[in-house]
Amino acid sequence: MTPFETADLQKLVNYNLIMADKDNTYSTNQIKKLSECHSSLGKNNQLAAPKLSRWKDLNQAIIDWWNNDAIEATSVKISEQNNFQFYDPIQKKILSELFTKFRELYPKKNVDFEFSFITKEATKQIMGEEYGITTHFTYEFTNGDYSEYIRLKTAHDPEPALIDRAIISKFQAENEEYITAALGKEELIDIDLVDNPDEIIEHYFKILEEYLTDRQKIKPGDYCNFCNMSSTCGQFPLVSEGKINNRVRQVKVSKTNLVKLNSCERRAAWNVQYGLPREDYVEFETESDATKFHNYAQKMLVNNSENLDERNIDNFNEVTSTEDQVTRDKLFKKYQGLISKLQEYSNLEIKDSEYQLGFTCIADGVDIKNGELVDKKVATVFMGKADLVARVNGVPLIIELKTRPEIPEDLLESQLYALGASRLLNEEEVIILHVYSLENSTQVKERRYAESELNSIKEKFESIAKKIGSWVPYNALSPKYNVGDWCGFCEFRNTCSEYRVSDGQKEVISLEEIIRKEKEELKRTKNELSNEKENLIKEHADLEEERREKLNEILLLEQKEREQTDKLNIKTKELTNVDKAISQRLDKKYIKNEKERLKKEIENIKKESKNSKTIKEKEQLRLRDIEEELKLKEPMLNNINNQLSPILVVSNLENDLLNLLKIVLKDAGYETHEKINELDEKLSIETRTWEGFRGKKEPNPFTDARYLIKLIEFSINNENHVPKLSHFKNLKNEFNDLRDVLNKEHHTSINPNHVRVVELGTVIIKVIKSILKTKHYSGETKDYIKEYSKKANSLVKPFKKSLAKN
Ligand code: SF4
Numbered sequence: 009m010t011p012f013e014t015a016d017l018q019k020l021v022n023y024n025l026i027m028a029d030k031d032n033t034y035s036t037n038q039i040k041k042l043s044e045c046h047s048s049l050g051k052n053n054q055l056a057a058p059k060l061s062r063w064k065d066l067n068q069a070i071i072d073w074w075n076n077d078a079i080e081a082t083s084v085k086i087s088e089q090n091n092f093q094f095y096d097p098i099q100k101k102i103l104s105e106l107f108t109k110f111r112e113l114y115p116k117k118n119v120d121f122e123f124s125f126i127t128k129e130a131t132k133q134i135m136g137e138e139y140g141i142t143t144h145f146t147y148e149f150t151n152g153d154y155s156e157y158i159r160l161k162t163a164h165d166p167e168p169a170l171i172d173r174a175i176i177s178k179f180q181a182e183n184e185e186y187i188t189a190a191l192g193k194e195e196l197i198d199i200d201l202v203d204n205p206d207e208i209i210e211h212y213f214k215i216l217e218e219y220l221t222d223r224q225k226i227k228p229g230d231y232c233n234f235c236n237m238s239s240t241c242g243q244f245p246l247v248s249e250g251k252i253n254n255r256v257r258q259v260k261v262s263k264t265n266l267v268k269l270n271s272c273e274r275r276a277a278w279n280v281q282y283g284l285p286r287e288d289y290v291e292f293e294t295e296s297d298a299t300k301f302h303n304y305a306q307k308m309l310v311n312n313s314e315n316l317d318e319r320n321i322d323n324f325n326e327v328t329s330t331e332d333q334v335t336r337d338k339l340f341k342k343y344q345g346l347i348s349k350l351q352e353y354s355n356l357e358i359k360d361s362e363y364q365l366g367f368t369c370i371a372d373g374v375d376i377k378n379g380e381l382v383d384k385k386v387a388t389v390f391m392g393k394a395d396l397v398a399r400v401n402g403v404p405l406i407i408e409l410k411t412r413p414e415i416p417e418d419l420l421e422s423q424l425y426a427l428g429a430s431r432l433l434n435e436e437e438v439i440i441l442h443v444y445s446l447e448n449s450t451q452v453k454e455r456r457y458a459e460s461e462l463n464s465i466k467e468k469f470e471s472i473a474k475k476i477g478s479w480v481p482y483n484a485l486s487p488k489y490n491v492g493d494w495c496g497f498c499e500f501r502n503t504c505s506e507y508r509v510s511d512g513q514k515e516v517i518s519l520e521e522i523i524r525k526e527k528e529e530l531k532r533t534k535n536e537l538s539n540e541k542e543n544l545i546k547e548h549a550d551l552e553e554e555r556r557e558k559l560n561e562i563l564l565l566e567q568k569e570r571e572q573t574d575k576l577n578i579k580t581k582e583l584t585n586v587d588k589a590i591s592q593r594l595d596k597k598y599i600k601n602e603k604e605r606l607k608k609e610i611e612n613i614k615k616e617s618k619n620s621k622t623i624k625e626k627e628q629l630r631l632r633d634i635e636e637e638l639k640l641k642e643p644m645l646n647n648i649n650n651q652l653s654p655i656l657v658v659s660n661l662e663n664d665l666l667n668l669l670k671i672v673l674k675d676a677g678y679e680t681h682e683k684i685n686e687l688d689e690k691l692s693i694e695t696r697t698w699e700g701f702r703g704k705k706e707p708n709p710f711t712d713a714r715y716l717i718k719l720i721e722f723s724i725n726n727e728n729h730v731p732k733l734s735h736f737k738n739l740k741n742e743f744n745d746l747r748d749v750l751n752k753e754h755h756t757s758i759n760p761n762h763v764r765v766v767e768l769g770t771v772i773i774k775v776i777k778s779i780l781k782t783k784h785y786s787g788e789t790k791d792y793i794k795e796y797s798k799k800a801n802s803l804v805k806p807f808k809k810s811l812a813k814n
């Protein structure tokens with residue numbers, strides 16, 4: 009095997025000997041993010057991070073330079089021109105310096121140079137599929153069988169992550185070097201290998217497996233500051249109208265930079281948007297007493313209500329046991345002050361510490377596209393880390409621990425937390441408590457925020473977001489600077505003063521500004537005029553169109569009117585003709601006949617009305633006569649009634665009974681003697697019993713009530729022979745009683761008395777009632793029967809009364 013073959017083979021082994029499917033491959037950076045918060049690996053929105061663009065452009069400049077065979081000065085110039093042209097002078101200078109440093113560390117040599125997708129990958133089977141974790145290198149220099157893998161780093165801390173080092177350690181081959189080109193430090197640093205790469209890689213695969221099998225909700229922490237998902241993950245809710253999508257530029261502003269922004273925009277912008285290197289960078293800082301106090305207090309109080317009791321104050325000494333006595337005393341004093349102030353809050357529960365709180369605002373802003381300034385929406389995520397997060401009687405309470413006196417910026421901080429907490433927790437009221445633990449005292453400042461205050465805070469931060477949106481990416485000089493006392497503590501004070509304009513420059517700038525504004529004004533006026541012209545032309549065209557439409561309408565109306573007139577003329581003619589035809593048809597004879605007929609009708613009507621009038625008058629007269637007659641006869645009638653003889657009454661009753669029997673037989677179709685005789689004969693022939701029952705035959709049946717009653721009685725028993733009397737079928741007893749009482753009357757020679765009148769009358773009245781009850785009769789017949797009933801009652805009534813008296 010030739011050395012070339014060995015190197016190539018080795019390369020294969022190193023570069024993904026076991027290559028994972030692309031979709032299942034995660035970079036070490038992604039795995040690191042997953043280890044912090046599963047949600048941080050969502051779909052990225054565009055980040056306003058020119059520092060990242062700066063890194064990309066530096067990389068491209070290096071590649072261009074290396075691959076350019078022109079002389080050094082020319083290739084450098086061309087690379088810089090091509091890749092740094094859009095940057096402002098500060099960033100151009102930074103890029104040029106880093107580019108120079110790289111060229112000094114790696115001057116052009118006759119070696120192979122690789123710059124794309126240089127990786128080493130560890131793989132593992134998870135749920136039956138192969139997954140990979142990949143560490144990336146920026147360049148690879150190869151000289152024969154020797155390879156140098158370079159990680160380009162511009163940050164102050166160039167140390168690769170543990171997982172990168174583990175993968176490198178695992179796949180390291182004999183003829184390979186792994187180097188970090190730390191441009192910030194102007195150093196080439198060998199990457200430290202680890203002794204237990206498998207263990208570390210396994211640990212990270214475990215994290216990946218957890219993510220794949222049991223994805224967790226957001227888990228905020230310090231890393232939120234570096235997370236691309238902060239405006240969409242929900243931890244920093246959107247408070248403005250609008251939507252976050254990939255057409256929105258995003259800027260993250262920490263609480264510290266928010267405070268800086270309050271005094272100087274440039275200082276905040278250089279930190280959050282342009283990532284300019286700080287001049288006060290200190291690699292290692294000893295933990296201050298303030299930090300210690302924060303840490304110990306948080307440790308004591310989170311989820312530990314016992315320690316909120318003043319009686320347990322000494323527990324604090326346990327956690328500070330490793331500190332020297334002076335420090336312990338100082339810290340205890342502060343802690344004591346804090347606990348005593350917290351006594352004012354009953355039902356206090358401290359739930360968390362160092363908790364990320366904030367919100368997102370969207371505002372109109374700008375961006376650079378192909379070197380041109382364009383409008384763009386900008387989402388600003390305002391975020392801060394609250395020292396202690398609590399609830400008091402259910403209301404959110406944020407506690408900020410300060411080891412310095414109150415400053416005006418604390419108000420801004422409290423507003424940031426208040427709006428963030430209210431939106432995150434969906435609460436309408438939030439309390440922010442600043443505790444100032446000073447040398448000899450502890451003071452507190454409590455601020456309560458309700459709906460109206462929270463709305464004003466939102467508006468305030470939206471106007472801050474508008475300022476932030478106006479910072480032009482690539483141009484670190486676009487944010488305004490504001491010189492003041494704070495400059496003494498500014499991390500950019502040298503760079504800033506170097507890039508501040510002198511009075512002379514200021515004048516030129518202000519003239520340029522005036523000209524620019526005038527140009528803009530002219531451009532605006534020109535646009536307005538051109539818009540106005542366009543509007544006028546459009547208006548004119550619209551009016552012309554309207555005129556045409558109206559003309560057409562008028563023409564149509566005229567046409568319609570003409571048509572209507574023609575139609576009217578035709579109809580008038582038709583009408584005249586019709587009139588003529590009608591008058592012709594109505595001849596004289598017809599009219600004469602009609603007249604006569606009408607006259608007759610009128611005369612008849614008149615006659616009728618005269619007749620009816622006469623009749624009416626006659627009737628009225630007759631009625632009057634009757635009434636008078638009645639009046640005259642009434643006393644006589646009473647007298648007669650009183651003097652009625654039982655003989656006459658019995659005779660009357662019998663006479664009326666005969667008439668009643670005739671009526672009911674007539675109704676049944678036996679209205680004459682002949683008809684009754686025919687029936688008699690029929691019954692004699694058809695029944696054997698009739699003649700026996702009847703006795704002697706009556707030649708004039710309608711004169712003998714008892715015969716007629718017998719006939720009816722027999723008919724009741726022989727319904728099929730005399731069906732026409734079948735409606736009497738239930739009156740057998742009544743007729744039988746009637747016949748008995750009549751027989752009694754006829755078989756005695758003694759004149760009837762009151763008792764006999766009542767006896768006969770009662771039986772007759774009962775028969776009449778029963779006949780009416782059959783409901784067989786109607787009309788005149790019924791009226792007659794009723795009349796007879798009335799009469800029978802009136803005849804019998806005086807006798808009943810007289811019997812009752814006696
Ligand atoms: S911002 Fe924080 S909480 Fe939100 S996804 Fe990123 S790391 Fe997670």
Ligand code: SF4
Pocket residue numbers: 272273274275489490491492494495498499500501504505
């Ligand atoms: S030095 Fe002063 S003016 Fe310049 S960025 Fe810093 S704070 Fe602003």
